[in-house]
Amino acid sequence: MTRKIKAYLLLLAANLALLPGLPLPLRAAGLFAVLLAPGVLVSLRISGDQSRESSLALGVLLGFAWCLLFFAVGALSGNAVGAMAWIIISNAFSVIILNRRRDAASCHSGTDFAFILILLLACLLRFWNLGYSEFQGDETRALLFASGLTQGDSALFFLHKKGPVEFLFPYGVLEALGAIDEFSARLPFALAGLTLVAVI
Numbered sequence: 001m002t003r004k005i006k007a008y009l010l011l012l013a014a015n016l017a018l019l020p021g022l023p024l025p026l027r028a029a030g031l032f033a034v035l036l037a038p039g040v041l042v043s044l045r046i047s048g049d050q051s052r053e054s055s056l057a058l059g060v061l062l063g064f065a066w067c068l069l070f071f072a073v074g075a076l077s078g079n080a081v082g083a084m085a086w087i088i089i090s091n092a093f094s095v096i097i098l099n100r101r102r103d104a105a106s107c108h109s110g111t112d113f114a115f116i117l118i119l120l121l122a123c124l125l126r127f128w129n130l131g132y133s134e135f136q137g138d139e140t141r142a143l144l145f146a147s148g149l150t151q152g153d154s155a156l157f158f159l160h161k162k163g164p165v166e167f168l169f170p171y172g173v174l175e176a177l178g179a180i181d182e183f184s185a186r187l188p189f190a191l192a193g194l195t196l197v198a199v200i
Contacts (some may be wrong), residue, residue: 011037015091024177025131028184031176035070035086037062038093046170057198064192066090066166071168074175075149084175094116120143122197126190131183138166143185146171 014037017030039062047055070086135143145167148156157164169188174180 004098007041007094011091011094012086015087018087018177024181025183025187027177028118028173028180031087031173032188034094035067035090035172036060036063036191038090038097039066041094041097043092045100053198058194060191060195060198064188064195067188068165068168069170071172071175072164075164075168075171076154083172086172086176119194119198122194126193130186130190131181133182135182135185139185142167143170143174143180146174146180150175 009033014030014033017026018034021028036059040056040059043055043059043062045050047058069088074083074086145156145160149167149171156167160167170180170185173184173187177184
């Protein structure tokens with residue numbers, strides 16, 4: 001099976017995870033997989049002599065920037081740009097990137113066992129019981145801001161003393177899935193932490 005077919009199957013699985021009725025953590029993982037995909041695919045496509053691991057890390061960072069752009073536009077437009085539009089546009093970009101011809105692409109064969117072991121340990125430490133405890137202090141404030149954004153109150157951008165990232169990710173989950181739980185709210189930040197481990 002070629003890499004392109006595997007990428008399409010992963011994208012299809014991520015989209016199927018968005019189906020209503022499935023557990024919210026699975027739907028949130030599917031949402032972020034769909035939204036991060038264009039950044040990851042662009043990074044893998046343009047990576048020249050970089051290692052595959054650094055290309056993936058850069059791709060996840062590009063994907064987070066892509067998510068923030070969508071969430072900010074959605075929140076500032078008073079939710080005129082719906083969550084389904086984010087998903088459709090992300091899927092369209094992913095398909096376009098997958099169908100672009102590759103110029104003398106370099107294949108990275110093999111992966112570093114130690115790197116994979118470190119990432120697995122980082123995954124275990126970050127995702128184990130991620131949704132176990134109830135929302136704590138500043139998490140509740142971010143969720144209140146996210147809830148206000150879903151109701152069209154874009155003035156919240158200017159009331160928050162920190163950057164908007166803290167409430168844009170929960171807003172995106174809430175807007176796209178209609179509900180949020182502890183795992184879903186913490187997932188993007190755990191993914192960002194995992195990406196930092198990969199970068200370092």
